Amino acid sequence: MTPHRLLHRPPDFSSLTPAPTSASASRPPRSSPAPRTSSTSFVTGRSLAKAQGAVAKLEATGELKGTVSALQLDVTDVASVDAAVKAVDEKFGRLDVLVNNGALGFIKNETGELVQGVSIEDTFKALLATNVTGPYTASRKFRPLLAKSADPRIIHVSSGMGSIETTPTRVDVYKPFGESGIPYSVSKAALNMISVVEKAVFPEQKTKIFAMCPGFVVSELRGSDEAARSGWGGAGDPAVSGQTMLSIIEGKRDADEGKGILHKDGVYPW
Numbered sequence: 001m002t003p004h005r006l007l008h009r010p011p012d013f014s015s016l017t018p019a020p021t022s023a024s025a026s027r028p029p030r031s032s033p034a035p036r037t038s039s040t041s042f043v044t045g046r047s048l049a050k051a052q053g054a055v056a057k058l059e060a061t062g063e064l065k066g067t068v069s070a071l072q073l074d075v076t077d078v079a080s081v082d083a084a085v086k087a088v089d090e091k092f093g094r095l096d097v098l099v100n101n102g103a104l105g106f107i108k109n110e111t112g113e114l115v116q117g118v119s120i121e122d123t124f125k126a127l128l129a130t131n132v133t134g135p136y137t138a139s140r141k142f143r144p145l146l147a148k149s150a151d152p153r154i155i156h157v158s159s160g161m162g163s164i165e166t167t168p169t170r171v172d173v174y175k176p177f178g179e180s181g182i183p184y185s186v187s188k189a190a191l192n193m194i195s196v197v198e199k200a201v202f203p204e205q206k207t208k209i210f211a212m213c214p215g216f217v218v219s220e221l222r223g224s225d226e227a228a229r230s231g232w233g234g235a236g237d238p239a240v241s242g243q244t245m246l247s248i249i250e251g252k253r254d255a256d257e258g259k260g261i262l263h264k265d266g267v268y269p270w
Contacts (some may be wrong), residue, residue, distance in 0.1 A: 017057055039066035039093070044084065075102060075134030094148035097249055100135035101157045105184050122151045124183045131187035136194050139242035143207070152207040155248055156195050158261050160213045162188025165269040192261060199258065210248050210256075213263040214241035240264055 043058075045051030051070035058068055062118055071087060074080040104127050106120045139154055146152035160166070162175065162185055174181060195211040218238055245265045247253050253262055261268040 004068045015065075027211070028047060031218065040064060042071040042088065043085075044067060044071045044129050046072070046074040049073040063141060073138075075100075075138050076129050077140075078137060081137055085141045085145065088142075089145055093145070094150040095142055095145040096151065097153045097155065098139060098146060099137055099144050099155045099157065099245070102134065102265070103157065103187075104130045106180065117189070120179060120183070121203050123180065124186070127183040127187045128190070131184075132190045132194065134197075135191060139194075139198065139209075143205075149150060153249060154195075154207055154209045155245060156191050156209070158191050158213055159184075159188040160194050160215075160261060160263065160268045161185045162190075163261060163268045163270065164189055170262040196270070208254065208257050210253070211261045212245060213261045214238070214244070215263060 025082055043051050043055050045054065048070060051072065055068050055070045058064055071084055072080065072085040075244050088155050107115045107126055109115055116171055135156055148156070161181075167174065167185075174185065177184075192211045195209050199205070242263075244262070248262065256262050256267050
């Protein structure tokens with residue numbers, strides 16, 4: 001049976017590289033995040049053109065062993081989510097893994113540049129819509145297709161910055177962002193709650209649901225210029241995040257489901 005995976009809206013190619021391959025994986029060798037030939041992935045984006053561009057870059061590496069296709073999906077638009085569900089249903093009739101990887105850290109324009117002067121209220125609205133309501137909408141809409149899988153999984157890409165328990169002891173992490181960083185942390189804490197409460201509300205579901213922290217890696221979450229992408233020189237290799245995600249998809253982290261926010265070295269408390 002060919003596994004079908006859907007990765008929602010990766011921030012950029014650097015953070016995308018390991019994610020679709022691991023999101024497409026069907027028990028690949030431990031040393032490789034690449035999917036087996038029989039697997040199928042959908043890489044989604046608010047812009048179909050950007051999703052297609054990301055797929056083209058992946059194919060250009062020559063390392064993909066499965067099939068990767070682009071699909072338009074904006075989780076803040078219910079009609080867009082419905083259309084994506086219909087497309088996957090018509091083509092395959094089920095979904096094995098849903099990876100909610102899209103997120104906002106700050107408000108950016110269409111070119112990826114940070115927008116200055118946005119009020120804290122508008123920042124909250126935008127981040128909660130994209131980081132919380134959107135992932136839940138995707139999970140809810142794809143639930144019937146996941147139910148048809150023999151081993152369905154949802155991975156919410158969260159952050160250690162959404163850990164309520166560790167916040168008082170990590171002031172040095174939050175302080176540099178000031179008030180502008182509060183909406184992001186709040187949105188990730190809310191996403192973590194979704195990971196737990198959906199299991200509580202639907203105990204009959206066989207879907208395994210995980211919250212995962214990719215770590216501080218190269219990404220356009222902070223902005224599109226090289227300094228921001230590289231975390232001003234401090235960001236790590238996103239391939240490590242891909243391996244963490246792969247371990248979840250392969251079932252190696254099943255014992256950690258519901259315990260907290262999974263990361264490469266363990267689990268952050270809720």
